[in-house]
Amino acid sequence: MPHLSLFTISGILLTLTSLPSLILVLVNASTKAIKVYSLELICVLGWGIGSIFMGMKLNEADILQITKISFPFAILIPVFFLHVVFLATKGRGLFILYFAYMQAFVYTLLILRGDLFASTKILFNSITYPQGNTIFLSSFVLWIINVSIAHYKLAQYYKIANDREKTQIKILFLGIPIGFGGGLFNFLPALGINTYPSGNFFISIYFIIATYAILKRQFLDIELVIKKGVIYSTLITLISLLYLLTVFLLEKFAQEIFGYRSLVISICTAFGLGSIFVPLRHRIQQFVDRYFFKGTQQEIVQQNEQLRQEVAQSDKYKTLFTLASGVAHEIKNPLTSIKTFCEYLPRKLDDKAFLLKFSDLVGREVDRIDGMVHELLDYSKPAPLALKKIDVNKLIQDTLNTLNSQFIKNRIDVVVTKPHGHTSPAKTPLLDIDANRIKQALLNVLLNAVEAMPKGGRLTVSSFVDRTSHIVTIADTGSGIPPEDLKHIFDPFFSRKDNGTGLGLAIVQGIVEQHKGKIKIESKVGIGTTVVLEFPLEHEN
8 A cells, every 4th residue: 555644645635625616617617817717726736636646655766757747737826826816906017927927838848857856855754755956946936926926916906906806805815825835835845944845734725715715705706607516516526535535544544553454444434434424415505505605794785786776777678668659659649630730731821710720739739748748858867856954744735735726626625634643743854855856746646636536525635754754645535546557557658547648656656766765556446546655754865
């Protein structure tokens, strides 16, 4: 059985920790940054596999051959990382990157020629490690320079990064010194410094952090579309490999302690660890759900806001289509009338009655188009709010006074009430509102109520303050709205009236929502309709 040194074990651990990241990145290799990062991971994996064989008790010739294969990976790791940083931070000075690739290519050729390592040395009576010469020392210096430049670029970018990018960079600054610090430990024995090459353990910690950064923080905007199944499969594979490695190590440990090889002990150990592995699978699933697929409060808010904007954009396109159709239909009728009269005009120039009728009709139809266009503009492109501290009760009374002649003409009794138990008008707080826009909304609602009671009726207006809102209710005793129409009353151009544009309530809804308020309409056929306007006491500009 080959000798299993601590360096070999560190190589196995590095292989097992870098492999999941590589799989996840290769599955989602869509951008240049991801592809370059996958090359870095391949180099780490190559170094990890090379470390497994370098840690075994082999002769000098075999160790030098393995070194020729594995050390080029170590030389290339910081170069690919530097390239990823340049892409992620959109850094300038690409000549630095070109030089980094050039020197890595040169040193790779020199390693393959055998010009960097001429001999080996037994370390701690455990492993045979290659010994570098002066050329190797220069490669080590450039290795440190590449790592330092990458860190410097990240530090510079941190100053101008947004909050999300700063969080990503903080995670990287936590992991990168651990990873490349571990790589530094692997170079020292080759320089003749009597230290054990234990750096792979630290590099493994780095890739655990890097995997977290990729999955959870979308490392430097390397966005991955990851399905849970991919993560579960990767982690289960990793645990399975660790499981087999543990069985192998325990079996070897048992042989050294008890001095014999026992197939029975191996089987019993496998069954014992297998019983632990089953519940461990469920723990892995819970871990993935909790730490990788459950966003922070801020992330959830951002995602919800993004979804809300997408839905709003979709509704906007739908509304624009409806508006275009409605405008075409509404303008067509008055234009048809005007066109018809224009066709008869040349033959009726001496007919004063016709000319008077023509003048009256054209004026009315043009006013109709003009009014509809203004309503359309109010709905589609409302002006910014001019917020001031306003007494809503006084505004309601002013609006009612404006329509007083309409109420008398249509024989409508107006009653202003204050529900029992609520704040009195004298104590009503002032609200930050746009008085003109709210008055426009009140006029639309009140005029609808008047039109709903052509034979007269009762109009009840209530205004009171609840715990967090100022509520205004306007109730009429008109014919009511059928249930099938009630769900469409806020749709633009929906109207059952002969001369209605169908924009009135849509405009009211827009004004109320601009003030962060709510509008609700309740109606029963034959009984009447109640409109409830609710405005928050603390308005957010």
